[in-house]
Amino acid sequence: MTEVVVIRTGTANLASVAAALQRAGRTVRFSEDSADAERAELVVLPGVGAFGPVVARLDELRLRDPLTRRIAAGRPTLAICLGMQLLAASSAENPDARGFAVVPTTATAFRDGLRVPHLGWNHITAGEGCSLLADGDAYFANSYKLDEVPDGWAGATTDHGGTFVAALERGPVLACQFHPELSGAWGQALIERWLDTAAGVV
Amino acid sequence: MLLPRVIPCLDVAGGRVVKGVRFQGLRDAGDPVERAQAYARQGADELVLLDVSATPEDRGNALEVVRAVRRVLPLPLTVGGGVREARDAEILLEAGADKVAVNTAAVTRPELLDDMARIFGCQCTILALDAARVADGWETVILSGRERTGLDAAAWAREAVDRGAGEILLTSWDRDGTGDGYDLELIAAVRAVVPVPIIASGGAAGPAHMAEALAAGADAVLAASILHDGHTTVDDLKRELRALGVEVRR
Numbered sequence: 001m002t003e004v005v006v007i008r009t010g011t012a013n014l015a016s017v018a019a020a021l022q023r024a025g026r027t028v029r030f031s032e033d034s035a036d037a038e039r040a041e042l043v044v045l046p047g048v049g050a051f052g053p054v055v056a057r058l059d060e061l062r063l064r065d066p067l068t069r070r071i072a073a074g075r076p077t078l079a080i081c082l083g084m085q086l087l088a089a090s091s092a093e094n095p096d097a098r099g100f101a102v103v104p105t106t107a108t109a110f111r112d113g114l115r116v117p118h119l120g121w122n123h124i125t126a127g128e129g130c131s132l133l134a135d136g137d138a139y140f141a142n143s144y145k146l147d148e149v150p151d152g153w154a155g156a157t158t159d160h161g162g163t164f165v166a167a168l169e170r171g172p173v174l175a176c177q178f179h180p181e182l183s184g185a186w187g188q189a190l191i192e193r194w195l196d197t198a199a200g201v202v
Numbered sequence: 203m204l205l206p207r208v209i210p211c212l213d214v215a216g217g218r219v220v221k222g223v224r225f226q227g228l229r230d231a232g233d234p235v236e237r238a239q240a241y242a243r244q245g246a247d248e249l250v251l252l253d254v255s256a257t258p259e260d261r262g263n264a265l266e267v268v269r270a271v272r273r274v275l276p277l278p279l280t281v282g283g284g285v286r287e288a289r290d291a292e293i294l295l296e297a298g299a300d301k302v303a304v305n306t307a308a309v310t311r312p313e314l315l316d317d318m319a320r321i322f323g324c325q326c327t328i329l330a331l332d333a334a335r336v337a338d339g340w341e342t343v344i345l346s347g348r349e350r351t352g353l354d355a356a357a358w359a360r361e362a363v364d365r366g367a368g369e370i371l372l373t374s375w376d377r378d379g380t381g382d383g384y385d386l387e388l389i390a391a392v393r394a395v396v397p398v399p400i401i402a403s404g405g406a407a408g409p410a411h412m413a414e415a416l417a418a419g420a421d422a423v424l425a426a427s428i429l430h431d432g433h434t435t436v437d438d439l440k441r442e443l444r445a446l447g448v449e450v451r452r
Contacts, residue, residue, distance in 0.1 A: 011322055015298040016279070019272050049323040082323075117325045117368045119399045120204040120421060121247055121451045137205065137451045139248075139278055141300075141325035143368075159203060182278045182300060184242070 004195075005040040007067070008032045009083065010057050012046045013179075017080065020181035024192050038066035042198055043075070047082030051107065051144070052094030054082055068100045076172035076198030078191070084168065084175035085144060093144050103150040103168070109143065114161040117143045122158045124166040124178070129154035132169045132193050136186040138178035140166075145177065172198045205451045207247035207422035208412070208436055208443070209401060210429050212237055213254045214283075217263040220254065221379070221430050231430035238271045241429065244436035247451055249275060250303070250371065250401075250424060252330075253283030254346070265297050272298025280371070282330050288317040295322065303371055305330040306344040309351055309358070312365055319366020329367040331359055333388055334375040340388050347375050355388070360395045369399045371424070377405025379427055384415040393419025408434065409442035416448060 004026045006017055018028040021044070029036075037043065045067065047054055058064050071077055071087065085091055088099045091107035099107075110116050119141050126133040127149060133156040145164035149155030158166040158178075167176040174194050180187035212219045212234050219231040231237070238249055251271065253264035261284055268281055281294045282303025291302040302322070308314050308329060318327040332347060333340035333355035340355035359370055372392055374385035384402045392400060402420035406412055412423040428434055440450045 011292055011295060013295060013298075013300045013326075015269075015272055015296060016300055019298065020276060022273070023276070048326055049321070114397070115204065115399055115421065116397050117399070118204065119325055119369055120207055122204055141278075141368075143324065179278070179300075182276065184276050188276050 003027050003029055004042045004044060005029050005031050005036045006044045006046060007037060007063065009045065009047045009054055010049055012048045014046060016179075016181045017044055017046050020188060020191055023188060024195055026195065032061050032063070034062050034066045037063045038070050041076065042195070043070065043077050045077060045079040045083040045086070047080065047086065048141070049082060050093055051082065051085060051091040051099070052097040055086065055097045055099060058086075064100065068102060071100070071102050071173055074171045074173060076194070077174070078194055079175040080181070081142060081177060081179055084177050085146065087168075087175055088146060091144055103146070103153065105146055105148065105150055107144040107146055110145065111161055117141060118145070118160045122160065122166075122178075124156045124158045126156045127154060130156060130169060132174050132190065132197060133167050134190070137183070138166060138176075138180070138187065139182045140178045142177055204421065205247075206416045206443075206448055207401075208439055208450065209248045209250055209422050209424050210237070210241040210246050210436065211250040211252065211403070211424045211426040213252045213426065214264055214267050215254045216260060217267055219430065221426055234267045235270045235274060237430070238275050241436055242275055242277055245440055245451070246277060246436045248278040248280065248422070250280045250282070252303070253281070255284065265293065268294060268297040268299060280328055282328070282371070287314065288321055291318055291322060295326070301326050301328050301369070303328040303330040305332065308362060309342060309344050309353065312361065315362055315365040315367050319368070324366045324368035327367050328369045328371055329359065329362040330371040330373070331355060331362070332373045332375050333385075335385070339391065343375050356391045356395050359392045363396045363398050367398065369401065370396065371401045371403060372420075374404035378403070380405055381407035381427070383407065383411040384418075384420070384423070386414055386418040389415055389418040389420050409439050409446060412439065413443060413446045413448050
């Protein structure tokens with residue numbers, strides 16, 4: 001089990017994600033296929049850009065239901081940045097667009113007067129029950145955020161004019177608002193823990 | 203709280219790192235992959251790679267450099283130089299950039315910023331703004347400083363952000379490569395009109411200059427000459443910044 005499937009969500013920084021997985025000794029296959037999305041052993045769901053266009057693209061590719069089922073079933077999945085916000089029901093970024101609603105929440109904007117985008121390194125604190133996430137400094141690039149760790153998930157938080165969700169985990173499903181692939185040795189170690197944990201459950 | 207970033211900048215031509223003074227007199231400053239790895243080990247927070255190739259043939263070399271740096275770099279990588287349209291940005295993203303900086307092309311066709319923000323997101327759309335002092339402020343200069351535009355730098359920064367730029371790489375043309383310190387008034391003037399992060403560039407000779415730029419409103423500081431010449435390391439810069447009361451990533 002050395003292959004990781006990276007879902008082609010659009011023009012994301014896929015090369016960076018692939019490079020981090022390759023540094024961890026994995027081979028990477030990009031895919032837009034629904035069977036991969038639901039059944040592949042290891043799936044990374046990256047995402048940059050805007051909420052609305054990305055969910056529209058996933059609908060066009062008929063990936064919404066396979067991905068939602070995959071995450072609900074607890075198959076090893078790493079969602080990154082916008083990929084994490086897709087788990088929410090909706091986003092203030094594009095209020096008419098529908099997320100996967102795996103977590104019953106809405107992504108909100110940062111309040112006025114703050115640096116936006118929230119771009120750079122911020123300290124994250126891992127909450128109770130985290131087994132993958134650890135305290136450390138992570139690299140973020142986001143203008144929207146989830147405000148609370150939902151029931152049934154463990155999570156890490158950070159602060160930018162108020163606390164928000166840095167990452168969520170539930171078994172081998174890890175969703176990061178930050179970019180682990182760009183978060184130095186700490187981020188690389190997190191990716192490797194996810195790969196190891198995933199290996200244990202498949 | 204966002205931590206201030208220290209960002210080494212690699213100007214690349216002919217597959218090598220080069221560096222000049224006021225954008226001129228380029229000299230060799232090493233292998234880009236080796237430099238990238240060294241700076242990452244030293245604790246760099248991010249890397250900027252500017253393709254300063256003179257010829258279209260050399261653009262291919264620069265793309266190879268981006269790919270090679272990406273393979274080893276677990277940090278954010280901003281790439282700029284020669285981006286004319288959204289497709290050019292896409293090629294750089296596919297090669298391994300996380301953010302794409304645009305300069306001259308954004309001035310001549312500002313819609314490029316709208317296009318990039320729409321397709322790739324504003325966090326991926328970086329305005330590189332080169333500013334030269336004039337009697338009543340700063341003028342935007344393009345084509346590596348060869349052409350003046352008549353555009354007020356602060357007003358242009360504001361327009362660029364309205365169009366979708368998510369970060370500004372702000373270079374003082376007057377200070378670039380001189381070691382005289384960043385142009386603090388320029389940083390403050392742009393800070394006053396935009397909410398996005400500012401990377402201060404041009405003139406750093408050491409940590410005291412960097413601390414000043416951060417206090418003036420920059421979120422990150424770019425450094426090239428002082429690192430390439432071996433005068434200091436990112437480690438040392440960060441240690442000295444901490445001693446000056448600036449909290450930086452360990």
